[in-house]
Amino acid sequence: xxxxxxxxxxxxxxxxxxxxxxxxxxxxxxxxxxxxxxxxxxxxxxxxxxxxxxxxxxxxxxxxxxxxxxxxxxxxxxxxxxxxxxxxxxxxxxxxxxxxxxxxxxxxxxxxxxxxxxxxxxxxxxxxxxxxxxxxxxxxxxxxxxxxxxxxxxxxxxxxxxxxxxxxxxxxxxxxxxxxxxxxxxxxxxxxxxxxxxxxxxxxxxxxxxxxxxxxxxxxxxxxxxxxxxxxxxxxxxxxxxxxxxxxxxxxxxxxxxxxxxxxxxxxxxxxxxxxxxxxxxxxxxxxxxxxxxxxxxxxxx
Amino acid sequence: xxxxxxxxxxxxxxxxxxxxxxxxxxxxxxxxxxxxxxxxxxxxxxxxxxxxxxxxxxxxxxxxxxxxxxxxxxxxxxxxxxxxxxxxxxxxxxxxxxxxxxxxxxxxxxxxxxxxxxxxxxxxxxxxxxxxxxxxxxxxxxxxxxxxxxxxxxxxxxxxxxxxxxxxxxxxxxxxxxxxxxxxxxxxxxxxxxxxxxxxxxxxxxxxxxxxxxxxxxxxxxxxxxxxxxxxxxxxxxxxxxxxxxxxxxxxx
Amino acid sequence: xxxxxxxxxxxxxxxxxxxxxxxxxxxxxxxxxxxxxxxxxxxxxxxxxxxxxxxxxxxxxxxxxxxxxxxxxxxxxxxxxxxxxxxxxxxxxxxxxxxxxxxxxxxxxxxxxxxxxxxxxxxxxxxxxxxxxxxxxxxxxxxxxxxxxxxxxxxxxxxxxxxxxxxxxxxxxxxxxxxxxxxxxxxxxxxxxxxxxxxxxxxxxxxxxxxxxxxxxxxxxxxxxxxxxxxxxxxxxxxxxxxxxxxxxxxxxxxxxxxxxxxxxxxxxxxxxxxxxxxxxxxxxxxxxx
Numbered sequence: 001x002x003x004x005x006x007x008x009x010x011x012x013x014x015x016x017x018x019x020x021x022x023x024x025x026x027x028x029x030x031x032x033x034x035x036x037x038x039x040x041x042x043x044x045x046x047x048x049x050x051x052x053x054x055x056x057x058x059x060x061x062x063x064x065x066x067x068x069x070x071x072x073x074x075x076x077x078x079x080x081x082x083x084x085x086x087x088x089x090x091x092x093x094x095x096x097x098x099x100x101x102x103x104x105x106x107x108x109x110x111x112x113x114x115x116x117x118x119x120x121x122x123x124x125x126x127x128x129x130x131x132x133x134x135x136x137x138x139x140x141x142x143x144x145x146x147x148x149x150x151x152x153x154x155x156x157x158x159x160x161x162x163x164x165x166x167x168x169x170x171x172x173x174x175x176x177x178x179x180x181x182x183x184x185x186x187x188x189x190x191x192x193x194x195x196x197x198x199x200x201x202x203x204x205x206x207x208x209x210x211x212x213x214x215x216x217x218x219x220x221x222x223x224x225x226x227x228x229x230x231x232x233x234x235x236x237x238x239x240x241x242x243x244x245x246x247x248x249x250x251x252x253x254x255x256x257x258x259x260x261x262x263x264x265x266x267x268x269x270x271x272x273x274x275x276x277x278x279x280x281x282x283x284x285x286x287x288x289x290x291x292x293x294x295x296x297x298x299x300x301x302x
Numbered sequence: 303x304x305x306x307x308x309x310x311x312x313x314x315x316x317x318x319x320x321x322x323x324x325x326x327x328x329x330x331x332x333x334x335x336x337x338x339x340x341x342x343x344x345x346x347x348x349x350x351x352x353x354x355x356x357x358x359x360x361x362x363x364x365x366x367x368x369x370x371x372x373x374x375x376x377x378x379x380x381x382x383x384x385x386x387x388x389x390x391x392x393x394x395x396x397x398x399x400x401x402x403x404x405x406x407x408x409x410x411x412x413x414x415x416x417x418x419x420x421x422x423x424x425x426x427x428x429x430x431x432x433x434x435x436x437x438x439x440x441x442x443x444x445x446x447x448x449x450x451x452x453x454x455x456x457x458x459x460x461x462x463x464x465x466x467x468x469x470x471x472x473x474x475x476x477x478x479x480x481x482x483x484x485x486x487x488x489x490x491x492x493x494x495x496x497x498x499x500x501x502x503x504x505x506x507x508x509x510x511x512x513x514x515x516x517x518x519x520x521x522x523x524x525x526x527x528x529x530x531x532x533x534x535x536x537x538x539x540x541x542x543x544x545x546x547x548x549x550x551x552x553x554x555x
Numbered sequence: 556x557x558x559x560x561x562x563x564x565x566x567x568x569x570x571x572x573x574x575x576x577x578x579x580x581x582x583x584x585x586x587x588x589x590x591x592x593x594x595x596x597x598x599x600x601x602x603x604x605x606x607x608x609x610x611x612x613x614x615x616x617x618x619x620x621x622x623x624x625x626x627x628x629x630x631x632x633x634x635x636x637x638x639x640x641x642x643x644x645x646x647x648x649x650x651x652x653x654x655x656x657x658x659x660x661x662x663x664x665x666x667x668x669x670x671x672x673x674x675x676x677x678x679x680x681x682x683x684x685x686x687x688x689x690x691x692x693x694x695x696x697x698x699x700x701x702x703x704x705x706x707x708x709x710x711x712x713x714x715x716x717x718x719x720x721x722x723x724x725x726x727x728x729x730x731x732x733x734x735x736x737x738x739x740x741x742x743x744x745x746x747x748x749x750x751x752x753x754x755x756x757x758x759x760x761x762x763x764x765x766x767x768x769x770x771x772x773x774x775x776x777x778x779x780x781x782x783x784x785x786x787x788x789x790x791x792x793x794x795x796x797x798x799x800x801x802x803x804x805x806x807x808x809x810x811x812x813x814x815x816x817x818x819x820x821x822x823x824x825x826x827x828x829x830x831x832x833x834x835x836x837x838x839x840x841x842x843x844x845x
Contacts, residue, residue, distance in 0.1 A: 007383050010735060017737045018652050024644035025653070028711070029665040031704055035672060038683035096579035104576060113580055115833055120587045122758075122829040124765025125674075126794040127818050130801050131590050134811070161586055168583070194569035215671070222673025224768040225794075229802060249675040249768070256682070256772050273679040277672065284671035288664055357731060362654050389733025399724035401743060411742070412732035461728070468732055 039277055043270030046070060055271060061235040061246070063255065063265040070268045072275065074235045078245030079276075081238060082227060083220045085156035086163060090220070091213055093160070094167030098209075101168070102175035103197050114169075121165030129229030132158040137230060144242065148232060152241045155231035159220045167216035174208020175201055211291045218283035222276065224249035248276045308333040308472060308502050309354060309391075314368035316349055318361070323349045324526045327368070331472075331519075336494060336503045338513035338534065341523035342549070347506045350523070351474050354504065355391040356384040372472075389416065391472040392465030397481045398457035400449035400464070405441050408449045408460060409467045416468070427467050435463035436493055455486025462493065466501075473497065475505040479512065491516050510550060514538050522546045594819050601816025611813075615778060615799075616806045620817050622779055626695075626790030627764055627824070629783065630774060633699025634706055634763040639756055641703075642710025646752075649711075650718040651740050670708035674768040677705045681773035696786040698774020705769055706759035713755015717748040750839045757832035765825045767794035793821040 046055065050070045058071015101113050136157065137149030178201050186196040202209070232244020233254065246254075252269050259265040307330035316324035324346045331337050339347040352358045353370060356377060369376045377387050400408050409428045410418075418424060428445065432438040437459040441452070449460055458478060465473060475494070479487040494503055494516045507513050513520050514534060521531040522545075530537060530546045541547045609619035645666075653659040681701030691697040721744050729739040767775075775795035783790050800814045801807065 007386055010385070011383055014735055014737055018648075021644055021648035021652055024641055025648035025662050027641055028645060028669050028707065029662060031707070032665045032669050032672075034684060035676065035680045038680050038688070039676070042679070042683045042687075093579045093582060096576045097583050100576035100580045104573060105580070111837070113584070116584050116587055118833060119826055119829060120583065122761055122765070122825055123587075123590065124767070124794055124821055124825055126765070126767040126797050127594070127822055128590070130797055130814065130818050131593065133801055134814075135593050161590075164583060192565050192569050194572045195565070198572070218671050222671070222676070224673065224675040225798065229798070249673060252675050252679065253768055253771055256679075261687075270679055270683070273676050277676050280671050280673055280676075281668055284668050285664070288667050355731060357727065360727070360730065385730075385733055385735045387733075388731055392733075393727075393731035395724065395727065395731075397724065399722075399728045401725060401728065402747065411729070412734050415734050415738050415742070464728075465732065 035277070039270055039274045043267060043272075043274045046264060046267035046271045049264050050268075055268075056275070059237070061251070063259070063268060068264065070264070072248065072251075072268075072272055074237055075246055075248045075251050075272065076275070077237055078227075078231065078235075079221055079247040079249075079279075081152055081245060082155045082159055082231060082247055083217055085152060085241065086159035086220045087213070087217050089156060089160035090163040090167055090216055094164045094212070094216060095171050095209060097164070098168045098171035098175060098212075099197060099202070102172045103193075103201060114172075117165050117168050120161065121169070123161075125162060125223060125225035126229075128158050128161060129225045132226065132230035146242045148244060150230050150232040151244045152231065152238055155227050155245070155247075156241075158226045158230055159223055162223050162226060163216035163220045166219050167212045170212030170215060171205070171209045174205040174212065177208065178204040207290050207293070211287045214283050214287040214290070218280045218287070221283070222249060222280045224253050228253045248272050252276070306333050307331055308373060309504075310369075310371040311350070311353075312369040312371065314350075314353065314366065314370060316346075316353060316358070316367075317365045319363045322526060324353075327528050329521060329528060329531050331502060331504055333502050334498060334500070335519060336498050336505060336517040337519040337521065338517035339504065339506045339521050339523060340508070340510060340513050340549075341529075343508065345523040346526040347521075347523045348476055349526075351393075351476050351504060351506050354472075354474055355388050355393055357388075357393065359384055389468055390470050391474060392468055392470035393474045394458070394462050394465055394476065394478045396477045398454055398461050400452070400457050400460050402448065402450055404446050405449050405452070405460060406445040409464050412464070412468050431463040431467040432460075434466050434497065435459045436489065436496075437463055453486070455482050455489060458482060458486065458490060459493065462490075462497075466497075470501065472502045472504065475503065477506050477508060480508065487512075510538075522549060524549070591822070594815065594822055597812075598815035598819030601812040602819060606816055607820070610780070611778065614806070615813075616810050617813075620791075620793070620796060620813070620820065622782060623791040623793045623796040623817065624820065625782055626775075626779075626792045627794070627821075629695050629790060630698045630702060630770060630792060631760055631764045633695060633786070634702035635756060635760050637700055637703025638707045638710045638759060642707050642755075642759075643714045643752060645707075645711045646714030646718055647740065647745075650715050651736075651744065666708050666711055669704075670712070674705065674766055677701055677769040678772050680704075681769060686773055692787060693772070693774060693776075693789050694787045695774055695783055695790055698770045698790070698792075699786075701769045701773045702763040702766060705766065706763050709759045709762060710755055713758065714748070714752045717751025717755065718744060720751060721747040750835065754832045754836045754839070757828055757835070761825045761828035761832070764828065765794055765821065767792075767798055770795060771798075793817060793824070797821065 055070055055072060057073050058069065059073045060069040060071045061074055062069040101110055105113060132154050136154050140149035140154055182200050182204055183196055186200045227247040228250040231247055231250055233246050233250065234244040235246040238245050252272055256269055259269055309331040311327050311329050314324060314327040315322060327350060339350065341347050353366065358364050366378055370378055372387065401411065406428055409431055410424045413424065413427055429438060432441060437456060440456060449457065452460060479490050491512060497503060505516065517534045520534040520537040522529045522537065524545060530541055530543045537546060538550060541550065606619040608621050610622050611620065612618035649659060649662065681697055685691045685697035685700050686693055725743050725747065726739055729743045770792055774790060775792045776789035777799055779789060779791055797814055797817045800810045
């Protein structure tokens with residue numbers, strides 16, 4: 001066998017290369033850790049001023065009053081309301097369009113629609129927010145004869161547009177992954193396409209579609225520019241979908257510029273970031289869990 | 303006229319996770335002979351072939367027990383570099399798998415990485431390997447063209463030439479003609495016959511006529527066990543074991 | 556007769572269902588087309604050579620948006636410089652080296668979670684870590700690093716997909732020739748994956764160019780009179796410029812044309828970048844020879 005020394009040095013080199021790549025791969029974990037660390041570092045000091053319960057459930061967010069009040073209850077409610085309403089719009093549109101693209105549309109149209117969904121995903125959020133402000137808001141104001149078009153409904157519609165690409169493209173992946181055999185078995189038994197799609201394909205793809213919906217909702221909760229620009233900004237509990245709200249991301253983005261560095265307000269905004277971070281983290285972990293379980297079931301049936 | 307064995311397996315067991323794919327395989331592969339491994343699909347013949355140049359390393363959660371001796375040395379000892387083993391034991395796969403590079407670069411790819419730099423030596427190597435693989439006349443004017451433009455049979459002969467360019471001692475062939483038409487198959491079989499002058503060849507095949515035509519020795523595998531191993535002539539005319547006879551005469555598998 | 560009417564009902568249901576799914580695809584298409592139409596219709600008038608090449612004047616009520624274009628360019632290039640090597644290297648580890656196990660599982664979960672972190676939280680992190688802790692200040696450097704981490708999961712995902720699409724037979728052929736693993740990866744696997752990695756990177760660039768929240772606290776300036784001279788300068792950026800003009804200040808109505816114009820430039824930039832990626836990808840798919 002060739003000279004030993006060169007073999008050994010090559011093996012050392014190979015191991016070294018592998019380890020270098022491993023370090024790079026660990027970077028994502030490190031970053032996630034750093035994000036948590038710095039959110040806590042800058043956010044935790046607020047709890048010297050206000051208790052965790054009062055912070056989370058306090059009904060008043062008056063950070064600049066004297067004395068200030070740091071209750072993010074209305075902000076959380078704002079986030080929840082726009083997320084739910086936008087999901088009511090985005091989930092049916094996203095899932096149904098995915099069914100159309102994956103199962104029904106002719107091949108050429110399929111490519112076009114996929115490109116459209118992708119371009120919609122590519123629209124910068126600030127542009128959607130701008131559109132909501134200058135086009136949708138005045139239209140809502142006139143049509144419904146309300147005080148302002150910058151409200152829950154407007155924000156939910158624009159957020160839905162941001163969540164639809166996520167829901168649609170991931171659902172389409174899930175539908176596409178359903179084995180042909182299932183569908184053919186169904187057709188061979190005399191089922192119509194509609195019956196096959198709803199009873200066989202959709203059911204088989206359900207966990208993938210659930211993942212898509214959860215990730216779409218997570219997208220809506222965390223989205224900032226749209227709610228900052230079109231939700232209206234009132235840090236109060238809403239009474240109708242025409243009221244304005246101030247979801248968490250909007251509050252952080254709007255106030256960080258004015259909050260004195262290192263002050264209570266600054267810390268409170270970071271603490272709001274912690275809440276936002278963990279809510280979206282929970283959504284992502286649930287989505288990950290579902291898609292993973294699905295995978296195991298999939299390979300188990302081989 | 304018994305030759306020295308170049309590869310010997312001793313009591314080899316092989317597992318994919320909990321599934322045992324090979325049980326207690328002991329056999330000698332003689333130098334400059336063609337040995338055929340036959341048996342129904344899933345019998346472990348390809349697994350054994352891939353054990354001989356440590357290609358099974360690439361699959362997670364596999365385990366080898368026993369010894370595989372190559373020129374007297376166990377290739378599964380911890381300080382053995384599989385890269386060195388594979389330089390000396392070449393492999394040809396079921397489906398032709400040329401790289402998406404030119405014909406010339408397909409052949410020079412590995413030798414270059416092994417340190418051959420001069421244009422003359424590389425040119426000579428390309429011509430020599432292609433001639434050995436009986437492809438030279440067909441491609442000598444299109445060496446710069448992508449290997450993907452060749453026919454399936456030509457691609458497979460290119461893959462053989464590519465393996466020969468490393469000047470290996472052993473050539474492992476994993477059902478090399480299963481993806482080819484009858485004419486290309488015949489060409490590859492002729493080629494095997496010529497190559498055994500200078501190489502040891504171990505060929506996995508599910509085509510029993512092929513095994514009978516090209517090999518001196520044949521091993522019959524069933525359910526991960528070596529059922530019978532001996533001179534091809536004997537295996538095909540007068541096997542010792544009933545199972546072998548049943549398989550060869552087409553009663554099962 | 557009875558059976559026939561049952562069949563009729565089944566087909567009627569199918570027609571209704573097909574109509575609904577078609578409609579949803581139509582609604583989404585109309586939304587995109589509508590948004591693009593309004594922005595082009597209102598924005599095209601504002602676009603001129605001067606608009607693209609001059610800085611803002613008269614307290615940003617007149618003039619162009621050149622510093623914002625330049626700023627977005629710097630931030631985006633910076634982000635891809637950060638994310639591309641990290642992302643491709645991570646993907647190489649995940650697809651080529653890592654064995655199935657706990658570690659790889661944890662890395663994947665981390666990448667997924669990183670992809671799900673809200674953009675405003677990236678902004679907070681950038682503020683806390685790069686701006687304050689590392690004392691980079693509000694600067695191109697802080698903004699580019701923040702954006703780089705933001706698009707890291709996109710790059711990892713796209714690179715992984717591209718690497719996985721390289722047929723296993725290529726790797727086997729190379730390894731069986733006695734070529735080392737790293738040589739196989741660098742000579743065979745990566746070159747075959749380059750188009751896919753490229754597509755992913757371009758999509759990442761488009762994403763970075765359009766983000767606002769992550770740069771609000773880390774890099775973006777309301778107004779700068781001069782172009783940045785070093786990576787430690789603040790910059791104007793297109794998305795932030797739109798936000799500022801549309802929401803702050805006393806001339807919101809007056810600067811509408813500039814807002815539309817800026818939005819149009821940003822959209823043309825981002826969608827142009829995305830379209831390039833989409834076209835490259837479909838060309839690769841059609842040309843694929845394996």
